[in-house]
Amino acid sequence: MGHDQTLMHTCETAKEKHAVTGASWLIRISEIFAGHESEIIVGLGAQALRKLGRDFHLIRIKQPEAIRHSPLARYLRWNMPVHHSWPCNPRETDGFIEKAAQALLRKFGESKAQTLICGPIDPGSPKRYDRTLASNLRGRALQLFPSEWSAIKNAEQQNPKKPSLFCLVGKEGLYAGLQSPAECDGFFPGGTKFIPQNSPDTISRAGAKIAEALHHLQLTRRPPPGGARWLEIGASPGGMTTELLAREYEVIAVDRAPLDARLKHRKGLMQFVADAADFMPPPGLTFDAMLCDMNGDARDAMRQLARLSKNLRQGGLVIFTLKLPGISSIDETTTLELRSK
Numbered sequence: 045m046g047h048d049q050t051l052m053h054t055c056e057t058a059k060e061k062h063a064v065t066g067a068s069w070l071i072r073i074s075e076i077f078a079g080h081e082s083e084i085i086v087g088l089g090a091q092a093l094r095k096l097g098r099d100f101h102l103i104r105i106k107q108p109e110a111i112r113h114s115p116l117a118r119y120l121r122w123n124m125p126v127h128h129s130w131p132c133n134p135r136e137t138d139g140f141i142e143k144a145a146q147a148l149l150r151k152f153g154e155s156k157a158q159t160l161i162c163g164p165i166d167p168g169s170p171k172r173y174d175r176t177l178a179s180n181l182r183g184r185a186l187q188l189f190p191s192e193w194s195a196i197k198n199a200e201q202q203n204p205k206k207p208s209l210f211c212l213v214g215k216e217g218l219y220a221g222l223q224s225p226a227e228c229d230g231f232f233p234g235g236t237k238f239i240p241q242n243s244p245d246t247i248s249r250a251g252a253k254i255a256e257a258l259h260h261l262q263l264t265r266r267p268p269p270g271g272a273r274w275l276e277i278g279a280s281p282g283g284m285t286t287e288l289l290a291r292e293y294e295v296i297a298v299d300r301a302p303l304d305a306r307l308k309h310r311k312g313l314m315q316f317v318a319d320a321a322d323f324m325p326p327p328g329l330t331f332d333a334m335l336c337d338m339n340g341d342a343r344d345a346m347r348q349l350a351r352l353s354k355n356l357r358q359g360g361l362v363i364f365t366l367k368l369p370g371i372s373s374i375d376e377t378t379t380l381e382l383r384s385k
């Protein structure tokens with residue numbers, strides 16, 4: 045898993061330097077797990093050095109394999125080995141972009157990275173400053189790096205299996221590391237693709253979840269081709285259905301509630317207003333993929349999915365949103381998720 049370089053950070057106290065050994069990594073733990081960060085970091089066998097932005101954590105870890113293979117890895121939204129860091133406030137540092145770009149060139153100019161991808165440490169922040177800083181840093185650094193690095197114009201053109209130089213910037217400084225998008229768990233620094241879902245035509249914000257899932261899927265396998273047939277349970281009012289239809293998939297949508305009237309007569313859509321437990325697929329009908337976004341007890345949803353998966357073709361895809369009403373501990377979540385596999 046990438047390089048295994050040990051770094052000293054100026055932010056560390058003398059005590060921390062003495063106590064913590066291992067490699068420096070940046071991990072992102074989504075805000076939804078706020079309150080459980082220490083449990084997750086300790087469970088990985090790591091030590092927290094510093095929180096960066098809203099949900100990044102600089103850690104020191106002796107066995108970085110845990111970041112991919114520990115049961116707690118599922119709580120990490122993104123990760124990156126830190127091969128270079130400059131903990132400074134860019135706003136207060138004269139010539140930050142030029143100095144940062146030259147330092148990246150000195151350190152990584154000879155590396156086998158496919159490109160440089162920069163992003164803000166706080167990807168969700170409404171402030172434009174960090175996004176502009178990241179974009180300007182990429183622009184200047186690419187003028188210095190080999191011309192092949194500039195062939196990749198946007199993050200989704202990266203080969204998920206080849207290392208890229210990822211670089212995060214914010215008021216906490218600059219953190220960079222070499223790793224493939226698949227190992228990082230995302231094409232974008234921090235793993236989040238911005239998907240707008242607030243136009244007047246948006247049926248529900250759930251559409252962003254399937255758009256994000258299909259984007260993320262490209263790290264490991266190809267999404268089903270256009271024309272593939274999806275069974276969707278828990279489909280109403282139809283935000284996800286809209287996204288699937290927009291990708292030219294056929295959709296069999298099942299929900300106790302009807303879909304939004306705007307979806308009536310949409311080509312490729314078959315709607316069943318029924319409880320999932322009563323839904324029997326028409327004889328001989330098979331699915332290439334299944335999507336479940338039912339609310340209520342996740343175990344009920346899993347039971348229906350398991351029953352209906354008899355009509356899923358071999359090697360077909362299942363996307364399931366794991367709802368956790370009444371569940372408050374990491375252990376309970378892990379148990380549910382393991383059962384759902």
Ligand SMILES: C[S@@+](CC[C@H](N)C(=O)[O-])C[C@H]1O[C@@H](n2cnc3c(N)ncnc32)[C@H](O)[C@@H]1O
Nearest residue numbers: 248250278281282283284300319320337338339
């Ligand atoms: C979060 S909403 C789904 C949002 C939807 N995926 C979208 O993109 O707009 C959950 C849905 O699950 C449905 N649901 C819950 N239990 C169900 C059941 N047993 N059978 C059918 N639908 C169910 C609800 O009616 C509700 O519409």
